[in-house]
Amino acid sequence: MNEKITLGQGSGGRQAQDLIRDHFASRFGMEGPMTDSALLSAGEGMIAFTTDSFVIDPLFFPGGNIGKLAVCGTVNDLAVSGAEPRFLSAAFIIEEGFEVSELDAIVASMAAEADAAGVMIVTGDTKVVEKGQCDRIFINTAGVGLLPREHMHISSGVSVKEGDRLIISGPPGDHAVAILASRRKLSFDQPLISDCASLNRLTGKILEKPAAVHFMRDLTRGGLAAVLNEFATMISCGLTVNEESVPIAEPVRGLCEILGFDPLTLASEGRMVIVAAPEAADRIVEILRSDPLGRESAVIGEITAERRGRVVLNSSTGGRRFLDMPSGLLLPRIC
């Protein structure tokens, strides 16, 4: 039987990595680590270049919509590469019959988010397909940012060392749970909104001393578990995470307990991990906490030389176990 694409291959976990490695990277001649943006020489300087597509369902969710998400997602891929995001493209695939008022609302929030993040949407494309040929609206954005040479080490993590601290900019999983809750019409005692946000203001602040920042990555599909496992494999280092130190929003914990999800595998759209020199870690957390987006940031673990390529979790009850790469379908179409 011919092999067919399954939803699990689009999930951001191990199957998605295999798909990219076996079917894209090798054919496009892409070698080396899979980073969030491509870093390219442009005359004297460097630029970072990235692209992302958005197919989220529902289109509007607490804390944002597909348009805001499409801007934040691409801005964040550039920002965590150490670049200063500048220019975005926006391409739309729209299903026949889609409400123009909804399109206007989506585009208005793209404009507002681009403005807030200090980037310009400078080119675009629109296709309309017959009813049933896509689900309402899909958006692709691509982005270009300027990359100072002293930030070049960040996306590949080449200067990461044993003893470096692992910092998270806020509680993970709010986005995935907000989407799930709005899909299933669940409500919570404390309202839960998506963490969807542009991170370039935060990265700009912590990169004022770029040498102390050794790596950054935003948490998207597969959550903290996927990012840390990719990182441990890429750098060939060990990682220890203290479960107690990871901030988790109460509604996220509650829903995970009920549905059997691990909050560490759930997606965010406005959170990142930072690997920093040990002496700079507290200062970076202080800078992060001074910004509303980083108010709950914390040091959650460190880089070790043991068990290279694996992430060890010290559970809050005193036990130890691996934090593995999530696999298969967690939640479809969350971004």
Added chain:
Amino acid sequence: MKFVDEFRQRSQTESLARLIAEAATRDYTFMEVCGGHTSAIHRFGIPSLLPDRVRLLSGPGCPVCVTSADYIDRLIALASLRDVTVALFGDLMRVPGTLLSPAAAVAEGADLRVVLSAHEALQMAQSDPQRKIVFSAVGFETTAPGTAVTVMQADSEGRDNFYVLSAHKLMPPAMEAILKDGTRIDGFICPGHVAVITGASAFDFIPERYGLACVVAGFEPADLLMSVLMLIRQVNSSSPSVETEYSRVVSSKGNQRAQAYLAEVFEPCDAQWRGLGHIALSGLRLRDRYRRFDAGTAFRVSLPESTRASACICGEILRGLRSPPECVLYASQCTPEHPEGACMVSEEGACNSWFKYRHDE
């Protein structure tokens, strides 16, 4: 979070671990038979808190793992019929059938959709009366009452496009079958959620007939450690009985209303368990009065011939005779992405839990 945080405090777990270390004066082997326990034990790193002398084995308590390939084939065949949608729990999507898993069948065009409850499947039937909805009824005494209530509701509505394909199973007969098969253990960590429905007394036959210790346990780290301690004390004093650690939700007689729903809709039948084989009166089928909802009789489907021959030792793992790393396929040909045996598929399966949390130990 209430009812969670108080059972995860390090001060509690550490002092329980200390008491266990003091009480453990010989080697002990206990079996947990609930997939929820297997998953919690590994997720919280419980084995790393126990002395080497205390060994935990995973039994057949993951409903997905014990579901036969034949059942998966039947779901896929039903979902490939025109006008039929199969509603199933997400865990089942990657369970290998003879030729395909449900996830691969979806890519081939079969209509299988993930639901969180039987009731959600009934809602699908209500909102699209032209479509026939088959609910894949998998699970133990814990989930079966939900199916029973839903079937009763479908009956009172006179619904003619809702069906159930029952693979519901009963836990006590499987525990007894394992003991008859020669599994050597000192006691059971009895399934807490099953006991909420059946009552702790459902396990009385184990100390009575087999002289083994039993503790009905909850699912938090302190629950699990406390249960291990209670089991060790029973063994040390040679006084096997059924004790309930999970007393905040488990009573001796259980949820009698749920039991009444079960008895109204279902009757015990012989059942096929993946890895364990045929166990008498260990399954549930719809009673005659509700037989019109049975997808097994309502639809005629042809199934692929079972040709799977494999070195997979799921059966022995489910009986506690061997542990996952002893299988030659484990972590090489059999991984969570490409499961060969069912224990690798579900989040609650013994092999999956080992792979995720303890892989290169």
